[in-house]
Amino acid sequence: MRKNLWGLIPIGIALLVWELFIRLNPHALWPGPGRVFLTFIGLLKSGELGIALFKSSIRVFLGLFLGTSFGFLLGLLMGTRKSVELWLSPLLSILYPIPALGWLPLLILWLGIGEKLPIALIFLCSFFPVLYNTLRGIKEVPQELIWASRVLGASKLRTLLQVVLPLAFPNILTGLRLEAGMAWRTVLASEMIAIPSGIGAMMWKAESLMRVDVIIVALGVLGLACFLSERVFIWLENRCLKWKSSWKM
Amino acid sequence: MEVQLENVENSICKGISLKVKSGEILVIAGRTGAGKTTLLNIIAGLIPYKGRILFDGKVADHLPPEKRQIGYVFQNQLLFPHMKVWENVAFPLKVKGFKGEALKEKVKEALQMMGIGELWDRYPSTLSGGEAQRVALARAIIGMPKLLLLDEPFSKVDLGTAKRLRLHLKKIQREMGITTLFVTHNLQEAFEMGDRIALLEEGRIQQIGTPEELLFSPANCSVSSYFGNPNVFWCLGQKGLSIGVAQVDLGSFSLIVPWSGKRILKVAFFPWNVYLSPDPPPGPKVNRFKGRIEEIERVSSLTKVKVQIGKSLITVDMEESNLREMELREGKEVYVIIPLRWIRTFEVEDGV
Numbered sequence: 001m002r003k004n005l006w007g008l009i010p011i012g013i014a015l016l017v018w019e020l021f022i023r024l025n026p027h028a029l030w031p032g033p034g035r036v037f038l039t040f041i042g043l044l045k046s047g048e049l050g051i052a053l054f055k056s057s058i059r060v061f062l063g064l065f066l067g068t069s070f071g072f073l074l075g076l077l078m079g080t081r082k083s084v085e086l087w088l089s090p091l092l093s094i095l096y097p098i099p100a101l102g103w104l105p106l107l108i109l110w111l112g113i114g115e116k117l118p119i120a121l122i123f124l125c126s127f128f129p130v131l132y133n134t135l136r137g138i139k140e141v142p143q144e145l146i147w148a149s150r151v152l153g154a155s156k157l158r159t160l161l162q163v164v165l166p167l168a169f170p171n172i173l174t175g176l177r178l179e180a181g182m183a184w185r186t187v188l189a190s191e192m193i194a195i196p197s198g199i200g201a202m203m204w205k206a207e208s209l210m211r212v213d214v215i216i217v218a219l220g221v222l223g224l225a226c227f228l229s230e231r232v233f234i235w236l237e238n239r240c241l242k243w244k245s246s247w248k249m
Numbered sequence: 250m251e252v253q254l255e256n257v258e259n260s261i262c263k264g265i266s267l268k269v270k271s272g273e274i275l276v277i278a279g280r281t282g283a284g285k286t287t288l289l290n291i292i293a294g295l296i297p298y299k300g301r302i303l304f305d306g307k308v309a310d311h312l313p314p315e316k317r318q319i320g321y322v323f324q325n326q327l328l329f330p331h332m333k334v335w336e337n338v339a340f341p342l343k344v345k346g347f348k349g350e351a352l353k354e355k356v357k358e359a360l361q362m363m364g365i366g367e368l369w370d371r372y373p374s375t376l377s378g379g380e381a382q383r384v385a386l387a388r389a390i391i392g393m394p395k396l397l398l399l400d401e402p403f404s405k406v407d408l409g410t411a412k413r414l415r416l417h418l419k420k421i422q423r424e425m426g427i428t429t430l431f432v433t434h435n436l437q438e439a440f441e442m443g444d445r446i447a448l449l450e451e452g453r454i455q456q457i458g459t460p461e462e463l464l465f466s467p468a469n470c471s472v473s474s475y476f477g478n479p480n481v482f483w484c485l486g487q488k489g490l491s492i493g494v495a496q497v498d499l500g501s502f503s504l505i506v507p508w509s510g511k512r513i514l515k516v517a518f519f520p521w522n523v524y525l526s527p528d529p530p531p532g533p534k535v536n537r538f539k540g541r542i543e544e545i546e547r548v549s550s551l552t553k554v555k556v557q558i559g560k561s562l563i564t565v566d567m568e569e570s571n572l573r574e575m576e577l578r579e580g581k582e583v584y585v586i587i588p589l590r591w592i593r594t595f596e597v598e599d600g601v
Contacts (some may be wrong), residue, residue: 069301069418080547087471093544129290142327143321144325144327145327147290147293147295147314147321147327148321148323148327148329149296149318149329149340150313150314150315151293151294151295151315151398152315152320152321152340152341152344152388152389152392153315153316153341153344153345154315154340154344155390158344162340163329166331167330167331202561242333243331243332243333243372243373243374246346
């Protein structure tokens with residue numbers, strides 16, 4: 001706790017320096033922290049910020065949920081069935097390096113501008129990392145541990161559920177943690193470009209109205225959302241993976 | 250459970266046929282790479298093979314590992330790292346449908362039997378080698394397997410712990426009457442644990458028999474060499490001294506040996522269990538003889554010293570540093586010490 005409080009000091013200093021700089025060099029496009037804070041309160045009261053955040057969150061959640069689910073299932077299938085892995089690997093290796101936002105023009109044409117677009121983009125940005133992390137996690141489980149489970153009486157399915165997946169879980173979780181932040185960045189980009197609602201759209205509108213204070217509020221909220229998403233996964237890791245502290249595969 | 254292998258083979262094991270009697274401990278001995286672990290994995294159904302395996306006379310080749318009713322302690326224990334000690338031990342019972350208090354009670358019992366009740370809540374990564382080994386043993390036997398496979402289970406623990414664990418295991422094995430295959434490359438362990446020993450070399454069984462049969466009647470040079478070319482002597486006469494001890498006449502010298510009351514046919518001791526001293530050793534003059542070094546032969550890291558006592562030649566294994574320290578050389582007179590506890594006798598019923 002004390003360590004966390006120490007981390008607040010540089011933030012306080014940065015705010016102070018920012019405020020002082022603005023007071024010494026007043027400019028219409030450089031709002032001080034005080035003004036930004038008042039804008040934040042105003043946006044909160046009007047409900048504009050809440051609605052934008054809610055819309056973006058739903059898109060992030062749905063995209064992540066679908067991408068993670070499909071990525072996990074396909075990773076599981078590839079990790080447990082050699083033939084599926086051999087069959088799909090070349091195709092996936094070609095598709096994986098394409099950045100999620102690279103699909104945007106195609107998706108606009110195919111899906112149109114609407115709710116499906118950011119969800120599809122987040123699906124793409126979380127699907128591949130979760131797939132590969134699941135596959136790697138399963139493959140890294142030592143064969144001998146699988147054997148141990150089998151000779152102790154466990155069927156293939158029970159071995160998968162009670163030995164392989166729990167041991168692959170750290171890798172899957174790492175993939176999820178990294179992609180949760182990425183999903184927020186992707187939703188922001190797609191909302192700025194194509195969707196007239198959400199945090200990204202709010203920033204885009206503020207830019208055209210030269211409301212730097214609103215942009216800064218939106219950026220702050222976005223940073224906080226990324227940070228919180230990551231903390232949720234770190235908390236999950238700490239809670240579920242106590243055994244991993246001193247174990248190496 | 251009686252286990253029978255008929256012409257079992259894969260790329261490593263070559264045509265192995267053997268029979269393990271119900272409740273017996275068969276030690277599979279052999280050098281590294283001989284195929285010992287592969288043989289256990291075949292019996293467990295973990296790797297493909299040709300030939301037939303029968304459990305209690307019934308063909309078991311079609312059975313997957315989980316249906317073979319086996320307890321297996323792997324060389325590296327292979328405890329599940331994400332499960333606490335009690336969860337690891339409970340695993341085979343959970344598979345069988347045990348749950349709740351009945352499950353915990355059985356696990357507690359198994360841990361207490363192994364003397365590790367206090368490890369209940371620990372993760373495997375926090376255990377010492379000996380502790381992990383006990384947990385692995387508890388996990389292997391809690392499901393009451395009909396066949397226990399042990400792959401060098403004590404190779405990663407110190408000598409003292411290994412000795413204690415061996416005794417403990419043998420006691421439990423006898424109580425439960427589980428047919429056991431015990432893989433080791435350690436001769437002392439093989440002799441201590443095995444009702445019979447099967448010596449495996451390059452995937453083939455060289456000889457199966459009681460430790461005495463392998464020691465006193467090796468089937469070929471390879472068996473004899475594996476046992477370090479032990480010193481074996483015919484017994485020309487014997488005299489019981491007290492309960493459990495007899496004096497035997499070996500021609501050139503007589504030896505005090507352990508004795509079960511039967512007729513002693515042969516006496517043997519390993520070269521690494523005989524000591525040399527340039528000076529008369531202190532203590533009672535039992536199993537100590539004066540001899541002359543006939544030959545010093547260097548075999549890889551070991552030095553084999555051949556000492557003439559009367560007309561008999563005794564081989565002694567020594568480390569080069571000890572040899573230099575004692576300034577031993579061919580032709581020099583030395584004292585040979587043969588500790589009573591390391592002498593093995595081949596006894597037969599009178600009239601055989």
